[in-house]
Amino acid sequence: MYRYDHYDQTLVNERVTQFRDQTRRFLAGELTEDEFRPLRLQNGLYIQRHAPMLRVAIPYGMLSSKQLRMLAHIARKYDKGYAHFTTRQNIQYNWPRLEDTPDILADLASVEMHAIQTSGNCVRNITSDHFAGVAEDEIVDPRPYCEVLRQWSTFHPEFAYLPRKFKIAVCGSKEDRAATAVHDIGVYLRRDDSGAVVLDVLVGGGLGRTPIVGHVIKTALPWPHMMSYLEAALRVYNRYGRRDNLYKARIKILVKALTPQKFAAEVEAEWQHIKDGPATLTKEELARVTQHFTDPEYENLGAVDAGYYRHLSEDKAFATWVKRSAHRHRAPGYTSVTLSLKPLGVAPGDLTDEQMDQVAGWADEFSFGELRVSHEQNLILADVKQSELFALWQKAKAAGLATPNIGLISNIVCCPGGDFCSLANAKSLPIAESIQRRFENLDYQHDIGELDLNISGCMNSCGHHHVGHIGILGVDKNGSEWYQISIGGHSGRALDETGRTRPTALGDVIGPSFAAADVPDVIERLVHTYLESRFEDERFVDTVDRLGIEPFKTNVYHRQPHAKELAHV
Amino acid sequence: MSKIIRDGAIVEDDWAVLSADDTLSLPSCQDAPRLIVPLKVWQLRREEFLARDGELGLLLQTDDEPAPIGDDVSLFNLIAIHFAKFTDGRGYSLARLLRERHRYTNELRATGDVLQDQLFYLKRSGFNAFAIRTDKNIEAALKSLSDFSESYQGAWDQPLPLFKRRHFSTAA
Numbered sequence: 001m002y003r004y005d006h007y008d009q010t011l012v013n014e015r016v017t018q019f020r021d022q023t024r025r026f027l028a029g030e031l032t033e034d035e036f037r038p039l040r041l042q043n044g045l046y047i048q049r050h051a052p053m054l055r056v057a058i059p060y061g062m063l064s065s066k067q068l069r070m071l072a073h074i075a076r077k078y079d080k081g082y083a084h085f086t087t088r089q090n091i092q093y094n095w096p097r098l099e100d101t102p103d104i105l106a107d108l109a110s111v112e113m114h115a116i117q118t119s120g121n122c123v124r125n126i127t128s129d130h131f132a133g134v135a136e137d138e139i140v141d142p143r144p145y146c147e148v149l150r151q152w153s154t155f156h157p158e159f160a161y162l163p164r165k166f167k168i169a170v171c172g173s174k175e176d177r178a179a180t181a182v183h184d185i186g187v188y189l190r191r192d193d194s195g196a197v198v199l200d201v202l203v204g205g206g207l208g209r210t211p212i213v214g215h216v217i218k219t220a221l222p223w224p225h226m227m228s229y230l231e232a233a234l235r236v237y238n239r240y241g242r243r244d245n246l247y248k249a250r251i252k253i254l255v256k257a258l259t260p261q262k263f264a265a266e267v268e269a270e271w272q273h274i275k276d277g278p279a280t281l282t283k284e285e286l287a288r289v290t291q292h293f294t295d296p297e298y299e300n301l302g303a304v305d306a307g308y309y310r311h312l313s314e315d316k317a318f319a320t321w322v323k324r325s326a327h328r329h330r331a332p333g334y335t336s337v338t339l340s341l342k343p344l345g346v347a348p349g350d351l352t353d354e355q356m357d358q359v360a361g362w363a364d365e366f367s368f369g370e371l372r373v374s375h376e377q378n379l380i381l382a383d384v385k386q387s388e389l390f391a392l393w394q395k396a397k398a399a400g401l402a403t404p405n406i407g408l409i410s411n412i413v414c415c416p417g418g419d420f421c422s423l424a425n426a427k428s429l430p431i432a433e434s435i436q437r438r439f440e441n442l443d444y445q446h447d448i449g450e451l452d453l454n455i456s457g458c459m460n461s462c463g464h465h466h467v468g469h470i471g472i473l474g475v476d477k478n479g480s481e482w483y484q485i486s487i488g489g490h491s492g493r494a495l496d497e498t499g500r501t502r503p504t505a506l507g508d509v510i511g512p513s514f515a516a517a518d519v520p521d522v523i524e525r526l527v528h529t530y531l532e533s534r535f536e537d538e539r540f541v542d543t544v545d546r547l548g549i550e551p552f553k554t555n556v557y558h559r560q561p562h563a564k565e566l567a568h569v
Numbered sequence: 570m571s572k573i574i575r576d577g578a579i580v581e582d583d584w585a586v587l588s589a590d591d592t593l594s595l596p597s598c599q600d601a602p603r604l605i606v607p608l609k610v611w612q613l614r615r616e617e618f619l620a621r622d623g624e625l626g627l628l629l630q631t632d633d634e635p636a637p638i639g640d641d642v643s644l645f646n647l648i649a650i651h652f653a654k655f656t657d658g659r660g661y662s663l664a665r666l667l668r669e670r671h672r673y674t675n676e677l678r679a680t681g682d683v684l685q686d687q688l689f690y691l692k693r694s695g696f697n698a699f700a701i702r703t704d705k706n707i708e709a710a711l712k713s714l715s716d717f718s719e720s721y722q723g724a725w726d727q728p729l730p731l732f733k734r735r736h737f738s739t740a741a
Contacts, residue, residue, distance in 0.1 A: 005735075007719055007731060007735065010718060010719060011717060011719060011721075014716065014717050014718060015717075018713075018716045018717075022686060030706070031686075035655070035684060035686075038656055039686055121656070121658075148732075151721040151722075151731070151732075152721060152722050152730075154721055155690075155717065155720060155721065155722075156721075156722055157661060157689070157690035157691075157692075157693035157694050157720070157722070157724050158658075158661045158662055158665055158690075158694055158724065159658070159661075160658065160661075160687075160690050161655075161656050161657065161658030161661065161687075162658055163658070227722075227730075235662050235665075238658050238659060238661070238662050239632075239659055239662050239663075243657065243659075273670060277723075278723040278728050278729050278730055278733060279722070279723055279730060281732075282732065282733065284732075285732035285733075285735075288732070288735075
């Protein structure tokens, strides 16, 4: 992974010094709350329900074991012994003290980490595929491009006070595992006929109050122009995006108002002025960054490890875990492993300091000292030998990190919601838990098969509910919490079994919202409808696609069987 | 006279600002040898200003378009961009356009809600003068011009991005 040189290190160190002084001035009354707010936000610090919340960047999800140990140390020393991995490959601490945050940032800087631009109206942490570099379906490794963009966007002087936050995702594989199309800018990397890397650029995607799938505004952009083109797009947005209404300030509203064609033309005109200028990316720089992402020293292994297959046939629980958690790797004899942060009874994405230390140990022992964070709020050990999967599984199981639910209904993507977040309209964590309890039986979950269930506690959609196969949105109605349910969302550009691609789709709301206590019943009715009508191996979302939402709606709103009946399918 | 930061030093501000009321008679050159004129007044009374002795400055709002000003930028000894709110990022893009596209080379001044913690980015975007809000500590603000010793991206103050300089550096 990328290692800082003295320039990178100097910049994060100087940021710590700057923020220490800003915090001092705020506490001394020299900065008002309004003046301090954007400064603290651009260092990831929110003022939340109980305490400040600090969001730390994990650029494009890459983390070293040393860094994870530092995250554990911070959880122990400054927080309550745990932290929360988010849907944007960041980690959040819910209980730090404002006074301590400069020290926390200094600790982070000591392991080449920071909280720069993890909030505020600026370019946020660049996100990408958690299987980057190891995925079998990868066309271009997105990580060097992400790092180049991380540096470009860090302290970008022109774009620190945009109309609103700005999220960029980069994808370089056939299947899109980064929800790229629902970002302010989404970049798909591919190769043109000559084999050169080119970018397809999407703009104006996003969830939130106005969910929109992004529009392609540029195809086959040669890689050297990546930054000048994005700079042109950001400049158009910075100058013309709405600043009069917080809810209409995202780039998607500007793109919609102008039309994607007109917006693309504006960007093109701006780009013509700066194209081929100093921001043009060079081969030397791309090579310098790329050398940080070369393959680890894979052993020359056979594709089949006898011991591994013996364990698979002898231990059903191990086989089940492998089926859900192990992913194909392009190096023979290796697999990528997802550690589930979604066991029953734990807030999705939460990890204790002790577990972090354990995972760091496994990264060292089994996966070249590195790991990744996925936008589904799980951790990935990307390079595990098949022959060591069994040993890893035993350790992960003992630590509560081997729930075989990856891709299943209980692998819920969920924001912190009303329990922690001051923006939320409703709680999300208890809803997640009530659904996990209802579907506690793993055999039942496996029978249901792949199902992404996403929960957001408010319109801001941090839980990506629009792109869940089932999406749940907490809403406030006259002071009480209600839940709106949608089905048929999909975040990928995934290839299905027949090689057909499914574009990113937003779910359709099935009807009026429900009280918290009714949500598990409703989910069960949706699942039941699917089980009754699924065709062969079709997934929940495929059935919704084929039948539309009507039969699901009918079963939820017009059929009134006893919930108990449904609980024992 | 109030103090401003210009080219990294605290100096007396020797410019007067003309009111936006375009019907007023112009102050004499003795009274206001250096006069900042709001864009609208400039557009209405351009010839009068050109006939006047003394130095001219132009006052822009963050949402003004630089293109119609065009080659006129060379007539001004100062252009001020007024920030109604420090969080209005349009002024940064406008500054870069004036500097990099319209080749404006004289004083570019940030006025209005101008605070210490934005100075580094303002400087990088093309401003070389800062009228710090008068209730704030201008000496403290001055220090923030050097909050960072390096920058990744190219901008007005250093057009070459770090990656184009990194390779020539033995320290990298």
